[in-house]
Amino acid sequence: MLQNASMRENGVFSRCEQGLNDKNWPMSEMNCPNCGSRVSPAIKSVKMITCESCATTLLLEDAGLRLAGSQGVLHEVPMICQLGDELKIGKGRYQVLGHARFSYGRGTWDEFWAIDGSGNPVWISVDEGDLILQRELPEKDWPQYRGTLRLGRTLRYKTEGFRVDEEGTGTCVGLKGSFGHPLTVGESYRFLNLQGENGTVLSAESVGKDYEWFIGSWIDPFEVEVKAA
């Protein structure tokens, strides 16, 4: 019983046969509730996965796999990396596990969910040669400010000055692979990008009052080594 409880906390499917704690070991296989084919999340921090056979996305919950929605459409376009690649950026190695695409009206940008060498999740935002590597900030580390953040507004975070450089709305249009938290195709959210005077980038995403904050830095695409899957 206790064993199941701790597994539940970690988001591990309770019917999982092999109670392996090492996050790099693959978990046992599950089946897609829609088409029945095998679904195997790569690591235990995956909360959402797309089925490879049918066009659905699945949530990994304690009770098992739950149908979430459609995968949307990911057109083939030239990209610096793709699902399954291992990226070498500086001293870090990142395994790309999930690919999401968002539209901002006139065009789209891509977000990759990846795991670093220590198993921690990162997001790599790719927009026509502009790459940002960022990690999610826990609520206690969120930047503090009064009022609302608008274009041009400045704030100070950990002794660095930031300025809101970009704001807009993005709509999720396609998903593939595994993700650390649920995403829904068709869902829109507001985003803000803040540029720090030392090169740091802070981004915020919000749906209504729900916020998520990320901190990261720009990556030069010429300094990314891609090891194909």
Place this chain on the structure above:
Amino acid sequence: MMLFRLVFVVLSGLAIAGTTYVAYLGHGGESRDLDRSIRAVSAGRGLNGSIK
């Protein structure tokens, strides 16, 4: 490419070795103004004498 470097090193080595030997013997240190004096030659014999 390595051939050039090898040749350079070998030739330099030979040059240094050869020059060191010559230097050891003392070449380059001899006085240049030591002439055989005519005075000594001609003393007692004269210029019209056979030098042979």
Place this chain on the structure above:
Amino acid sequence: MSLNPDLKSINCTACGAGLDVLGGGRVTTHICSYCGTALDALDNYKTLVKFNILERPETPVKIGATGQIFGVNYTVIGLLEHEEVWRGRSWKWVDHQVFSPTHGYAWLTLEDGHLTFSRRYRKPVGWLSEAEVNRADTRPRVRAGGEVFQYYETSTSAVIYAEGEFTWAPRKGQKTTTITAMSDTAMLGFSTTKREREIYHTVYLEPTEVSGFGLDTGGKPSGVHALQKLKAGAHAGFLTKAALGCMVLCLGLALVMFLQNGRLAETRQRFSVTELPVTIPFEVSEPGRLTRIDLQGNGRNSWHFLSVELEDPEGEVLFESGRTVEYYHGRDNEGSWSEGSNAASLAFFPPTPGRYAVTLDLEESGFWAPNVNRASSPQRQLTEVSLQIRNGVSSSFWLVLLALGFGCVGGLPMLRRYLHNRARWRDSDWVDEDDD
């Protein structure tokens, strides 16, 4: 790739001409190649302003041309001509906006046949302002990405021609001031337009790093471009190190040879002047080696010419020569001074082994006195001559010469590098305050 894949071409809302859409989602302005009207890409290509399209600059790189830079495919999407006017002179150059769906936007600049590649720089770096450049006493420097960038020049230029797609709205005549700083490998440009600030990173493109763009039949670059790295030649580094190493070795050996004084021949060494002329016999056992005769006098403020005659083992005179020993001293308003060493020597190669004889005599003497302060310069006659004969003496002469030779060989690549660097920095406008 950001743009909606269906949007491949549009019609100019001013003149109706068909225009290819080559850029991505970040393009905000599209200037029609036919009528020169700027269209707002974010607002259904609404017309903005009109550029004068007739002054299109000459360039072999056309909009739509494709090529590879550092192995990445880029397409030329826009053309820009800049002009800088300074003290009555004008410089013009052409910038080509290029786009890659994977690596974003960049600039390809052609100047005197040299190609450079510029991209937006986002790494942390301090800003270099005009104010700082004006106040600095020494050439200002900036640190970025582990490299040191030294101030190169300040220039103010304006856009005089624009065509194609851009991620910003070019305005004819709008001035931009750019302060550039250069490192060994790249240049950083700190640009200010009105209140917008941007930093660009520029690198030189060697012919191997770029292909396509219609440049294959292009002209040869002239002169040395500031960013051009020296093509040092495969062996330059090795040659410098090896040759300088040899030079150090030669100098070391030269020192050893210089200090090598051979063996003192067993002869009487001190002679009173009253004994002269005196003939001193000595043995030579190694004929191929150098023999040196060292003479020392003890006069003061006087010179003495000593004749030296050498006879070989057969009694034949090998040479007749002489040496002057002199020493002068005194006091002046700066203190004590002295000149001369009272020593002289001559060296020769004995042709055969055996017993040689050297005859020493005092031929001529002279005295010297200063014009003032004679009391401080007492004169003393030579009373004693010391003679030392050394066999098997070495000489450092040829080793020093060889060292110099190696120094030249090793120094040549360094000289080339120095000259190349000077050519790189030639057009910098920095003047040290101390220079007149």
